[in-house]
Amino acid sequence: MVKIKIGDTEAAIKNYEWSSKDKKLAKMLNAMLDPLGPSGADPYPDLTAARQAVERLGGEVVEYDKPTDYPKDTVF
Amino acid sequence: MNDLIAKQLVGGTPDLERRLQWWRENFQFRMSQAVGRLQAGTTTLAEFQRFGRDELKDTYYGIAETGIGRRLTRKETYQVRSVLKEQLAFFDRFCQAIADQRQALLDKGLEGDELEDAFDNLYAKFTRRAQSYAGAIEAEGTRWAMARLYEDGSWFQWKLREAEHCPTCLEREDTIAQMKDGRLPYYPKDGTTICLYNCLCYWQPISRFKAMALRALGKLKRVFRRKSFEEMVDEHLEKGGPGSGWFAPPRGTHGLGSQGGKVRVKTARQIRAELKRDFKRKTVRLDELRARGDKIALQHGNLMSKRAKIRNAWLSVYKVPGREKEAARLEAQIHDVDLKAGALWSKLTKNENEYWAVSRSIREGALEKLKVDNPADFEINMGRLRKGREELQEGADAFASLVGRDALNGLTVTMHTMPGNRGHYNKDSVYLPPINRRKAVVVHELGHWLEDNDPKVHQKAIDFLEKRAGRERFEKLRDVTGNPSYRTDEITRKNKFLNAYMGKHYSGQHATEIISMGVEYMYVKPIEFATKDPEYFDFMYNLMRGQY
Numbered sequence: 001m002v003k004i005k006i007g008d009t010e011a012a013i014k015n016y017e018w019s020s021k022d023k024k025l026a027k028m029l030n031a032m033l034d035p036l037g038p039s040g041a042d043p044y045p046d047l048t049a050a051r052q053a054v055e056r057l058g059g060e061v062v063e064y065d066k067p068t069d070y071p072k073d074t075v076f
Numbered sequence: 077m078n079d080l081i082a083k084q085l086v087g088g089t090p091d092l093e094r095r096l097q098w099w100r101e102n103f104q105f106r107m108s109q110a111v112g113r114l115q116a117g118t119t120t121l122a123e124f125q126r127f128g129r130d131e132l133k134d135t136y137y138g139i140a141e142t143g144i145g146r147r148l149t150r151k152e153t154y155q156v157r158s159v160l161k162e163q164l165a166f167f168d169r170f171c172q173a174i175a176d177q178r179q180a181l182l183d184k185g186l187e188g189d190e191l192e193d194a195f196d197n198l199y200a201k202f203t204r205r206a207q208s209y210a211g212a213i214e215a216e217g218t219r220w221a222m223a224r225l226y227e228d229g230s231w232f233q234w235k236l237r238e239a240e241h242c243p244t245c246l247e248r249e250d251t252i253a254q255m256k257d258g259r260l261p262y263y264p265k266d267g268t269t270i271c272l273y274n275c276l277c278y279w280q281p282i283s284r285f286k287a288m289a290l291r292a293l294g295k296l297k298r299v300f301r302r303k304s305f306e307e308m309v310d311e312h313l314e315k316g317g318p319g320s321g322w323f324a325p326p327r328g329t330h331g332l333g334s335q336g337g338k339v340r341v342k343t344a345r346q347i348r349a350e351l352k353r354d355f356k357r358k359t360v361r362l363d364e365l366r367a368r369g370d371k372i373a374l375q376h377g378n379l380m381s382k383r384a385k386i387r388n389a390w391l392s393v394y395k396v397p398g399r400e401k402e403a404a405r406l407e408a409q410i411h412d413v414d415l416k417a418g419a420l421w422s423k424l425t426k427n428e429n430e431y432w433a434v435s436r437s438i439r440e441g442a443l444e445k446l447k448v449d450n451p452a453d454f455e456i457n458m459g460r461l462r463k464g465r466e467e468l469q470e471g472a473d474a475f476a477s478l479v480g481r482d483a484l485n486g487l488t489v490t491m492h493t494m495p496g497n498r499g500h501y502n503k504d505s506v507y508l509p510p511i512n513r514r515k516a517v518v519v520h521e522l523g524h525w526l527e528d529n530d531p532k533v534h535q536k537a538i539d540f541l542e543k544r545a546g547r548e549r550f551e552k553l554r555d556v557t558g559n560p561s562y563r564t565d566e567i568t569r570k571n572k573f574l575n576a577y578m579g580k581h582y583s584g585q586h587a588t589e590i591i592s593m594g595v596e597y598m599y600v601k602p603i604e605f606a607t608k609d610p611e612y613f614d615f616m617y618n619l620m621r622g623q624y
Contacts, residue, residue: 036600075585
């Protein structure tokens with residue numbers, strides 16, 4: 001899970017879906033996501049989406065889980 | 077013919093057009109009021125139906141008289157009646173459907189808020205339908221007004237206004253038509269376009285000379301195109317075998333080949349040109365929407381900076397005795413900024429939804445051109461996977477539609493969902509993260525599968541990568557992309573690839589990212605791929621058809 005803060009409102013993205021106490025904010029953030037999902041090249045889609053959101057809207061990433069560790073020879 | 081009035085009528089907002097609009101708006105207003113009464117329960121459905129029918133009758137006759145500028149003759153009255161009859165039949169059927177749906181909701185046993193929400197949706201349908209009728213009424217008014225202003229035999233050209241256009245309007249753009257018996261073949265907002273009653277197009281009157289010239293030019297273009305096309309085919313067949321231009325593929329390949337006919341398969345270059353030409357307008361629209369979204373986001377960003385400053389000021393005063401008034405003023409300012417930000421959220425949501433809708437329409441149109449005649453035939457084993465099966469299947473179907481049977485046939489791939497951030501591939505198995513939208517990832521990982529199962533495909537990918545980036549030095553992906561989530565051992569040669577990940581190097585592995593990223597871009601961003609990296613696009617286009 002990745003959490004961001006825009007103004008005083010927090011939003012979190014998990015499994016490429018935004019949620020927030022403020023439904024309007026969650027709706028907007030979800031509308032910003034590509035309906036086809038992240039690229040296969042994306043190493044951490046939730047974090048990438050969160051960074052893009054705060055970059056566009058202003059705000060900050062306040063918390064994120066450690067990325068999953070994969071074996072060295074994994075073909076992504 | 078009065079061109080000045082005509083131009084004003086069809087392209088501007090003069091008196092007559094305003095009067096026609098008044099009929100539309102009046103009808104819309106009265107119907108929405110009636111819907112309100114129906115929802116409040118102060119009128120019954122039967123009364124509503126009678127009211128709607130009377131309104132339709134009054135409005136249709138009224139707008140026809142306004143359009144034509146006098147009392148209707150007997151013949152004209154019959155004409156209005158025949159159109160009206162059709163509309164009334166629609167309206168009756170619609171009222172019946174609403175009554176049935178209302179009963180169905182009551183039968184469901186919904187209560188309280190749930191029932192209220194369901195009724196809200198139902199009555200919203202009434203309002204939308206009233207808008208549709210109003211659009212059709214305006215089209216009818218335009219028809220009568222044009223019949224009044226122009227004589228039979230006048231010529232018109234279909235023109236688009238600044239707006240997002242539906243395929244029908246785009247197809248009609250610049251087409252010409254001649255008025256016969258006071259009628260043109262179709263009118264804006266008459267419901268014959270995909271955009272239905274939202275149509276903003278108009279008929280521009282043109283001179284007979286211009287109409288003849290346009291018609292001749294259209295014929296000339298068709299003749300020219302046909303001749304050059306036939307010459308190209310003949311020339312090519314004389315030379316024998318595939319190459320540039322059109323060719324007859326060998327029997328058993330490329331769809332209709334099995335029928336032994338001369339199948340004309342378009343080359344990658346021709347497809348690229350078509351994509352660029354056919355989606356130019358929509359791509360421009362997409363760029364506009366992106367720019368508009370960025371502008372709104374920037375406004376939001378500025379508001380947030382302002383808010384942070386005000387908040388800091390507030391933090392410094394809110395506990396200080398004697399400065400309560402200042403703190404209250406700052407609080408009010410913060411509240412004001414939050415309200416403005418909230419308004420921007422709605423605006424941005426709307427913009428983004430439109431952006432993805434246009435993007436989707438471009439992609440679907442492009443995929444129609446890119447799909448192969450004989451899609452890849454393979455089995456998918458999803459095992460115990462339950463959630464999101466449909467989406468995975470859709471992703472796999474998209475992949476199959478892009479990859480020909482000559483490239484992939486008779487194999488089985490297994491799909492798993494695994495906790496984690498990244499999709500990956502290993503020995504005929506695709507592992508997907510448990511995310512909600514993952515069509516692009518499915519297509520990407522199936523690209524790895526395609527490469528892994530055919531040594532020739534892998535070799536082609538290696539050759540392509542070496543040709544493009546063989547002399548470049550390796551760099552860390554996290555440095556090139558600025559994304560620290562890449563591991564430090566992930567390296568690439570960025571080349572002029574659209575995405576630096578395309579040049580990723582797998583040490584000691586039977587893999588590249590050339591095929592997986594290529595097929596993903598073909599699916600997700602076909603126009604960008606075709607226009608910005610034509611060499612890579614052509615390579616993928618041919619490879620996916622088994623031409624290597």
